[in-house]
């Protein structure tokens with residue numbers, strides 16, 4: 028009985044805390060469009076987002092804080108780098124509007140309260 032009540036208490040606590048952590052009130056139309064671009068192009072087939080996804084390429088949940096908007100857009104436009112010995116990312120031919128939407132999505136993900144995960148800015 029004790030553990031059942033504890034389970035209920037923690038469940039209610041989680042339900043109360045989660046909406047604040049993911050700051051869903053800041054989900055703008057641009058963030059939604061950016062998420063769709065992320066899904067349509069299967070970015071998660073190579074990258075992780077907050078730990079979910081494939082481990083071929085860097086974690087992008089905090090890429091907005093790590094690199095900033097201009098770097099992100101220039102990076103995506105400039106692929107593939109062709110640098111020998113480095114893993115390559117394809118060219119997606121995204122428009123400037125689509126790049127802005129992706130950046131809005133990455134900004135939003137970078138502001139999710141993840142209890143300081145990943146532990147360093149490169150992770």
Ligand code: HEC
Pocket residue numbers: 064065068069070071072073074083084085087090093094099102103108113114115116117119129
């Ligand atoms: C085929 C695998 C692959 C796919 C699909 C892919 N990427 Fe990448 N991406 C990479 C690799 C590999 C790197 C790192 C390359 C390097 O460091 O030289 C990278 C790096 C990046 C970086 C820079 C990360 C940093 O820390 O500097 C960003 C931003 C990025 N990708 C965004 C995207 C987005 C947005 C999509 C979907 C539209 C996407 N990627 C799809 C392979 C991929």
